[in-house]
Amino acid sequence: MKRILVGIKRVVDYNVRIRVKPDGSGVITDGVKMSINPFDEIALEEALRIKERGGAEEVVVATVGPADTQQQLRTALAMGADRALHVQADGVIEPLTAARALLKLVEKEQPLLVILGKQAIDDDNGQTGQVLAALWNRPQATYASKLELAEGTARVTREVDAGLETLEIDLPAVITTDLRLNEPRYVKLPDIMKAKKKPLETLTLAALGVEPRQQLRLVHYAPPPQRQKGVRVRDAAELVDALKKKGIL
Amino acid sequence: MSAKVLIVAEHDGRKLNPSTARCVSCARALAGAQIAIVVCAADSAAVAAEAAQLGGVTRVIAIDNPANAHALAAVLAPQVVAVAAPYSHVLGPSTTFGKDLMARVAGLLGAPQVSDIMAIESATRFKRPIYAGNAILTVEASGDGKVVGTVRTASFEAAGGGGSAAIEKAAVDVPLPTHTRFVSVSAAKTDRPDLQTAARVVSGGRALGSAEGFKILYSLADKLGAAVGASRAAVDAGYAPNEMQVGQTGKIIAPELYVAIGISGAIQHLTGIKDARTIVAINKDGEAPIFEVADIGLVGDLFQIVPEIEKLLG
Ligand SMILES: Cc1cc2nc3c(=O)[nH]c(=O)nc-3n(C[C@H](O)[C@H](O)[C@H](O)COP(=O)(O)OP(=O)(O)OC[C@H]3O[C@@H](n4cnc5c(N)ncnc54)[C@H](O)[C@@H]3O)c2cc1C
Numbered sequence: 001m002k003r004i005l006v007g008i009k010r011v012v013d014y015n016v017r018i019r020v021k022p023d024g025s026g027v028i029t030d031g032v033k034m035s036i037n038p039f040d041e042i043a044l045e046e047a048l049r050i051k052e053r054g055g056a057e058e059v060v061v062a063t064v065g066p067a068d069t070q071q072q073l074r075t076a077l078a079m080g081a082d083r084a085l086h087v088q089a090d091g092v093i094e095p096l097t098a099a100r101a102l103l104k105l106v107e108k109e110q111p112l113l114v115i116l117g118k119q120a121i122d123d124d125n126g127q128t129g130q131v132l133a134a135l136w137n138r139p140q141a142t143y144a145s146k147l148e149l150a151e152g153t154a155r156v157t158r159e160v161d162a163g164l165e166t167l168e169i170d171l172p173a174v175i176t177t178d179l180r181l182n183e184p185r186y187v188k189l190p191d192i193m194k195a196k197k198k199p200l201e202t203l204t205l206a207a208l209g210v211e212p213r214q215q216l217r218l219v220h221y222a223p224p225p226q227r228q229k230g231v232r233v234r235d236a237a238e239l240v241d242a243l244k245k246k247g248i249l
Numbered sequence: 250m251s252a253k254v255l256i257v258a259e260h261d262g263r264k265l266n267p268s269t270a271r272c273v274s275c276a277r278a279l280a281g282a283q284i285a286i287v288v289c290a291a292d293s294a295a296v297a298a299e300a301a302q303l304g305g306v307t308r309v310i311a312i313d314n315p316a317n318a319h320a321l322a323a324v325l326a327p328q329v330v331a332v333a334a335p336y337s338h339v340l341g342p343s344t345t346f347g348k349d350l351m352a353r354v355a356g357l358l359g360a361p362q363v364s365d366i367m368a369i370e371s372a373t374r375f376k377r378p379i380y381a382g383n384a385i386l387t388v389e390a391s392g393d394g395k396v397v398g399t400v401r402t403a404s405f406e407a408a409g410g411g412g413s414a415a416i417e418k419a420a421v422d423v424p425l426p427t428h429t430r431f432v433s434v435s436a437a438k439t440d441r442p443d444l445q446t447a448a449r450v451v452s453g454g455r456a457l458g459s460a461e462g463f464k465i466l467y468s469l470a471d472k473l474g475a476a477v478g479a480s481r482a483a484v485d486a487g488y489a490p491n492e493m494q495v496g497q498t499g500k501i502i503a504p505e506l507y508v509a510i511g512i513s514g515a516i517q518h519l520t521g522i523k524d525a526r527t528i529v530a531i532n533k534d535g536e537a538p539i540f541e542v543a544d545i546g547l548v549g550d551l552f553q554i555v556p557e558i559e560k561l562l563g
């Protein structure tokens with residue numbers, strides 16, 4: 001079966017103002033709104049569109065994380081995913097561990113495509129897709145802003161520093177999404193009801209044979225340095241003068 | 250044990266990208282580090298010669314292969330891994346080139362990657378921004394085994410010249426995949442300075458209203474000798490090409506002067522300009538968050554103010 005696997009990470013919603021705990025042990029997440037990582041919503045949207053065009057038969061979403069993460073999987077099912085896989089894991093999950101777990105799911109599900117976000121907006125690592133592609137020994141096309149599937153290959157336009165790059169890759173492959181790939185659909189209320197009946201399978205890292213290794217110790221969190229308060233000028237002439245005084249012009 | 254650092258050069262086949270010299274500065278912050286640069290190219294001669302002159306670099310490893318004509322992570326990663334054995338750290342720039350490649354290298358090595366290194370505390374301790382720069386995290390590697398890293402280029406000055414490293418050709422005999430093929434790259438041609446390295450940047454937001462509207466920024470930028478940037482809203486609306494986007498999902502820059510024009514100052518935008526020396530904001534809304542980070546703020550209509558500034562510049 002032509003299948004697409006989509007990685008979902010639960011993160012602090014992008015609208016939340018992040019605050020560091022006074023003792024530096026982390027950021028405040030108590031009572032804070034949690035969401036699907038925005039890049040993963042885009043990944044799921046792309047998978048759903050491919051399926052709707054007849055390019056795939058099934059969209060499976062997967063997450064590696066604690067029990068709470070099932071909320072985001074349910075949202076993904078409500079968006080239109082057919083099935084969800086929850087790999088239960090607590091504590092810090094580094095990209096290498098996430099990628100190893102996803103690789104086991106890839107071996108089980110044999111997808112045509114794996115679509116992940118280009119980065120999770122909490123840790124901003126931006127690694128998991130590339131690590132998975134390396135472990136799987138398959139192509140990667142990161143920062144995708146356009147994706148066209150053909151028989152056995154895909155053409156991917158990537159947002160790179162120089163502009164837009166187009167690659168042709170053999171399938172199966174890993175794609176990571178950039179923001180302009182698409183605009184995710186909204187979840188409708190009836191779909192939330194329907195999603196409750198869709199299959200959600202729970203697995204464990206141990207059952208998959210993945211040892212959760214933490215290679216980087218998270219020593220300390222600090223708020224970023226604040227900029228000095230600036231001045232207000234009244235018009236263009238004052239602005240140009242202020243820049244001259246600073247020696248910039 | 251002193252650190253041995255391997256830096257993966259970013260280049261376009263002819264010239265070294267300035268991001269590589271910034272990686273060298275990051276590596277030099279590791280006390281007593283020996284620094285090598287690996288250049289993977291179809292013909293490495295010009296780039297390797299340039300890399301050899303960077304101060305503090307003692308060795309340049311040149312890997313020539315026609316397959317390296319375009320930087321494809323899947324093709325480059327096994328070659329980098331093939332020469333990485335003696336090194337404790339493998340670094341690349343936190344540009345789209347480096348982010349794409351280094352994590353694949355880390356995957357092949359089974360090593361941890363520290364993304365966006367902004368400061369080196371020791372050979373095993375690093376600082377990096379998370380949550381779009383709203384927190385700074387200190388991480389520590391165990392010290393046994395390699396560390397892969399991407400270097401937040403805005404946090405390090407480019408290393409100067411004065412080096413005279415030996416250039417060695419490496420014959421790397423590893424199978425390279427053919428499953429990933431370069432098709433094309435499209436970049437808007439511009440004579441303006443490069444956004445990532447420009448000393449001055451003039452940036453526009455949604456308020457410019459159209460690609461036509463952006464022309465007043467180009468005109469101002471040319472007067473200032475500045476590069477032109479854009480907010481994501483402006484890029485999404487098609488007013489500016491994507492390579493101009495500044496911010497969390499665009500370019501992280503550190504110019505001497507950043508002029509934000511008709512940009513509200515969303516956190517995702519601000520994270521891209523935090524290291525700018527002087528930030529100027531022009532916005533008609535005096536409450537816009539951009540004013541919280543601006544060194545010089547001017548409340549008013551950009552369509553009136555920008556031409557006035559241009560006139561004053563003569
Ligand atoms: C995951 C994620 C990643 C993102 N990454 C980025 C990123 O990398 N970069 C980025 O920029 N954004 C990014 N965004 C989007 C960001 O949240 C904002 O939506 C965006 O920056 C807003 O762009 P803007 O300031 O141009 O538009 P707006 O917020 O609409 O602001 C327009 C401003 O122009 C002012 N204005 C209007 N008319 C005039 C006039 N005539 N004269 C003067 N001022 C005027 C208004 O007062 C307003 O402040 C990201 C969002 C998400 C969710």
Ligand SMILES: Nc1ncnc2c1ncn2[C@@H]1O[C@H](COP(=O)(O)O)[C@@H](O)[C@H]1O
Nearest residue numbers: 007063064116117119120125126127128
């Ligand atoms: N624990 C996880 N479970 C499922 N997918 C993940 C997980 N961590 C990361 N991903 C995927 O990998 C992408 C990049 O994450 P990161 O490398 O952490 O920035 C995310 O957008 C997700 O699609």
